[in-house]
Amino acid sequence: MNKVMSNKFIIGLYILPALLLITVLIYIPIILTGYYGLMKWDGIGEMSFIGLDNYIKLIQDKLFWNSAGHSFLLAIFSALSLVGYLAISLLLAGKIKGANLLRKIYLIPMLLSSVAIAQLWLKIYHPSNGLLNSLIMSLGIDNPPAWLSEPKLVLGAIFVAIIWQYAGFYILIYYAALKNIPDSIVEAAKIDGASPIQIAYRIKLPLIAGVIKVTIVLAIVGSLKYFDLIYVMTGGGPNGASEVIASYMYQKAFKADDFGYGSAIGFFLLLICLVITWMIRKLTVSNEEVQY
Template identity: 70%
Template sequence: MNKVMSNKWAIALYVLPAFILLAGLVYIPIFLTGYYGLMNWDGVGEMNFIGLDNYINLLQDSKFWFSARNSFILALVSTASLAIYLVISLILSGKIKGSEWLRKIYLIPMLLSSVAIAQLWIKIYDPNNGMLNSLLSTLGFENLPAWLAQRDTVLIAIIIAVIWQYAGFYIIIYSSALKGIPNSLVEAAQIDGANPIQIALKVKVPLISGVIKTTVVLAIVGSLKYFDLIWVMTGGGPNGASEVIASYMYKEAFSNYNAGYGSAIGFALLVLSLLITIIIQKITSSKEDLEY
């Protein structure tokens, strides 16, 4: 084994398949996306080089900035919802009756496809026969909105669906991290007289701070490139009110046959996600993760 690991050709041979796969699925598509963004191209015919015109137009495109606003709102709310998921995970990590069953219930959205979840919430938000309006009507509310058809309610409705969709994903991450904390540390805090809230805030949460940082990055970057559920539920409507960067990119590339401009939007989304990831890492890098 030592002979193999000391042979540079042998190391290259082992690494080459993974490198080819990574290059073919990640690096080459990224390069091509940036390259196509320099072209005036309908996605099928001849490409005409136009330099940075697509990227300059992007900076002046009010529709792009509106979709970016919606993506950032989704990212902020998704990040804030991590606190809810963390609290639920902390409660479930305690010795409460039925905690295992509750974990399984929270995992149900993970078992469904985004299309199925979108159809489910479309039925819930139905203005005439939907469960939400029926419940509100029973409670005495009047002039109930058409949640997915009004500009002032559509984004709220989508955000609620997204938060529900990813609840199980983040809860299982936090629950797994909390299970890794040695019981001796919790017992020591209890002996010192700490109550459950103090144990959660001063013992458990600091010990999983590295996991929390990772979920923040996942929530923000995932929200910025979110597409499928929104596309099925509203298609970016009504009148672009629920448009996000990914759906705007899709419309430009495949509906308006402007693949060059769509590629520029996609490349801008990549750069934006990368910059935000770096910023988050810089902000949190000064704080060392606790070890146990």
């Protein structure tokens, strides 16, 4: 086996299928997206080269920056929600009663598609006979808000649905990381008189710092390119109040038939995600590697 794995030709042969797949499915579409962003094109007819005009237009587009602001706001909310997911995971990993049942409940949203989740929350937020407003009216409030129709409330309402959708995913990641910590470390801390809070803050969290960093990147980058649930629930409305970068890109490329400009938005979104990922890695870099 060592002789085979030391052969560079064999190693290259093993890597080639995955490399070809990644090239076809990822790198070539990225290059084409950047190329189309340099063109004036409706997606069907002939293309005409216009250089950086689409990117200059993007920088001057107030509606784009408005949608970008919504995306960044959702990214901040998603990053902050990780604190709640981590707290729940710490409780579940602490051998509380009913932990197995709670883990199964939290995983239910992962079994549903984004469209099904959007339809579910549309029913919950229905202004007249939705579950939420029915509960509010039962408390004596006659005019509950129209959650998805009021510009000041729509982003918050969508964010609640997103938290519910991804709770099981992040809780599962944190729970698996916490359960991977040897019991001997925790028991030693208890013998030394450490409280549960001290064990969580000074022992468990540092030991899963690498996992936390990965989930921060996933949450922020995932929020910046979030599309499906928002599009089904609001379509970017009302009046652009829930428009995000991905939905604005869709509107321009497929509804306004400006595929060149839509491609420029998509390529710019890729650059934003790469820069933010790099920044997170730089801000969270540590020279100390915790081993156990």
